[in-house]
Amino acid sequence: MRLVYHLIVLALAAHTAWYLFREKDFWKQAGAALVLILFLLRLVLVK
Amino acid sequence: MSIRRTSPFILSALTLVVCFFSGREFLAMRAADEIRPGPGLTAARRLSDYFPPLKGTPGDTPVYVFQGPAAGGSVLVVGGTHPNEPAGTIAAVVLAENIRTAKGKVLIIPWANASGFTHSDPQEASPQRYEISTPGGRRSFRLGARVTNPVHQWPDPTIYVNPGGQKLAGIESRNLNRAYPGKPDGSLTERVAFAIMALIKAEGVVLGIDLHESAPEYPVINAIVFHENGADLAATAQMSLQAEGYDFRLEASPPNLRGLSHREWGDAAGIMAVLLETANASHGRLKGRPSAALVVDGQDKFYEKAAKLGRLFVPFGPAGIPLDERVARHLAGVSALLEALAEIAPAKAVSVENIPAAPAVLTQGLGAFLRPPD
Ligand SMILES: [Zn+2]
Numbered sequence: 001m002r003l004v005y006h007l008i009v010l011a012l013a014a015h016t017a018w019y020l021f022r023e024k025d026f027w028k029q030a031g032a033a034l035v036l037i038l039f040l041l042r043l044v045l046v047k
Numbered sequence: 048m049s050i051r052r053t054s055p056f057i058l059s060a061l062t063l064v065v066c067f068f069s070g071r072e073f074l075a076m077r078a079a080d081e082i083r084p085g086p087g088l089t090a091a092r093r094l095s096d097y098f099p100p101l102k103g104t105p106g107d108t109p110v111y112v113f114q115g116p117a118a119g120g121s122v123l124v125v126g127g128t129h130p131n132e133p134a135g136t137i138a139a140v141v142l143a144e145n146i147r148t149a150k151g152k153v154l155i156i157p158w159a160n161a162s163g164f165t166h167s168d169p170q171e172a173s174p175q176r177y178e179i180s181t182p183g184g185r186r187s188f189r190l191g192a193r194v195t196n197p198v199h200q201w202p203d204p205t206i207y208v209n210p211g212g213q214k215l216a217g218i219e220s221r222n223l224n225r226a227y228p229g230k231p232d233g234s235l236t237e238r239v240a241f242a243i244m245a246l247i248k249a250e251g252v253v254l255g256i257d258l259h260e261s262a263p264e265y266p267v268i269n270a271i272v273f274h275e276n277g278a279d280l281a282a283t284a285q286m287s288l289q290a291e292g293y294d295f296r297l298e299a300s301p302p303n304l305r306g307l308s309h310r311e312w313g314d315a316a317g318i319m320a321v322l323l324e325t326a327n328a329s330h331g332r333l334k335g336r337p338s339a340a341l342v343v344d345g346q347d348k349f350y351e352k353a354a355k356l357g358r359l360f361v362p363f364g365p366a367g368i369p370l371d372e373r374v375a376r377h378l379a380g381v382s383a384l385l386e387a388l389a390e391i392a393p394a395k396a397v398s399v400e401n402i403p404a405a406p407a408v409l410t411q412g413l414g415a416f417l418r419p420p421d
Pocket residue numbers: 128129132259260261
């Protein structure tokens with residue numbers, strides 16, 4: 001179950017990071033960065 | 048290179064910096080709070096000593112044993128069933144740092160749901176910690192969440208069917224006070240509940256006291272909730288508390304409300320089980336901005352207004368209901384229950400010295416009864 005959770009969060013984090021680098025608008029990049037914080041903290045099971 | 052090309056790198060670096068500092072703060076909540084049991088301590092154990100599979104899990108927690116020289120009964124005092132109800136934990140810590148047992152045995156669990164202390168309730172803007180001044184400096188304590196950390200127990204079912212067969216909302220699967228009598232192969236929360244039941248049976252506990260707090264607008268407040276096994280005991284304690292000026296309501300534990308300490312400790316182990324509630328403004332829905340000061344000082348203008356409108360079940364003035372007062376109330380409750388036990392079952396009496404007297408806690412402050420930090 002933990003592996004499934006990790007894979008889901010990893011996929012979402014990777015997708016958000018990909019979006020951050022592909023997006024041209026700075027404010028949209030910043031929005032993606034904020035979302036990425038939550039995914040990364042989840043990925044390492046801190047929060 | 049244009050700003051557009053470099054900004055993702057800068058933002059990624061900032062993301063990692065924020066992750067580092069916030070992650071460090073979250074992880075700090077996993078370190079146990081300090082406690083300095085007094086000279087009356089006879090053994091420092093862990094809950095896993097009573098249920099070894101709990102060892103090494105986030106559910107394991109300290110158990111402090113105060114065994115007196117004379118034979119008597121055993122009493123269990125539990126704080127931190129709900130980690131966002133600090134008066135329960137602090138009353139348990141104050142007992143552990145002060146008492147000596149002359150007769151019988153007292154067992155104290157200050158952080159019953161240890162996992163719940165490692166995080167905060169989401170979207171509540173709760174402070175992670177609060178501080179209490181002692182003559183030798185300030186002591187810091189964690190304010191946790193009502194339920195087990197989802198990092199330790201995931202996912203929640205849509206409907207939680209607890210060990211007693213009651214159907215509850217999914218989040219209640221992480222509520223220790225819905226998980227009794229627990230399951231040896233259940234979720235972390237159910238295993239913690241099972242371990243507490245194992246302790247009750249192994250130690251021959253005759254009276255279990257579960258210390259809680261609830262919102263001032265909640266009807267079961269300033270109350271002794273009792274299992275029918277402890278009806279005489281609760282009534283006797285209530286009379287002496289009233290005489291001391293402490294208004295306590297008596298509430299019978301409903302037989303069809305499964306999974307709660309005051310129900311299952313009594314049903315499954317046959318002990319006298321009681322739960323004490325005090326009124327905590329930081330707990331309720333009507334409060335203003337949450338803060339560590341609200342937890343400790345208990346002052347809130349919205350609760351004052353609610354009291355004037357007759358919406359609360361306790362008086363609430365400008366002085367609020369500070370932690371000192373809530374802990375004093377719990378200590379008065381524990382003392383009265385111990386005296387009632389000696390009266391009702393003299394062979395099982397537990398005689399405890401040095402429980403800080405409630406009026407002394409009110410006049411000198413809680414800090415006078417906590418050991419100073421290093
Ligand atoms: Zn509670």
